[in-house]
Amino acid sequence: MKSALRIACSRRHLQQVRDFVRNHLSNRQLPEVTVNQVVLAVDEVVANFIIHANGEDETQFLDLELDTDGHDINVEIADHSDTVYLPGQHQNPDLSEYIRQGRKGGMGMTLVNRLMDRVEFFTRGNHTVCHLSKHIL
Incomplete structure (x- = not known):
């Protein structure tokens, strides 16, 4: 089953994205923790595209x-700006060092990589696409 949504690049659309993902997944008999993981991962990637790749340009x-197909949840997020946004590979950060430095932010993609089974950023033409997938039982 496939569902699609288009949003302008503004943080005020993040709730709409979370609701869209939750509503799509509610049609399946999934554990709430799985739904929450996918919602959080999609929210983080979309927020990164909005803020870092598009500068909140509406x-x-x-x-x-x-797309929920058999035992897999697949999410594709396509950015249509002319800016290519390919975040680097995210290593496991040293959390004690983050705390010592008082850093805020910078942990989102690490979290996404832990929540999802596969996270891929690539270009399609001159646009950036993120594909997220999670295997479900």
């Missing part, structure tokens, strides 16, 4: 597509 937009 003239730009993102397309989200969710």
Whole structure:
């Protein structure tokens, strides 16, 4: 089953994204923890696209597509700006060092990589796409 959503690049659309993912997954008999993991991962990637790749430019937009197929949840988030946004590989950060430095932020993609089974960023033409997948039983 596939669902699609297009949003403008503004943080005020993040609740709409979370609701979209939750509503799509509510049609399946999934544990609440799995639903919450996918909602959080999608929210983080979309927020990164909005803030870091698009500078919250509401003239730009993102397309989200969710597909639940058999035992897999697949999410594709496509950014249509001309900026290529490919975050680097995220290592396991030294949390005690983050605390010592009083750092805020910078942990989101590490969390996404822990929540999802596969996280891939790639380009399609001159646009950036993120594919997230999670295997479910």
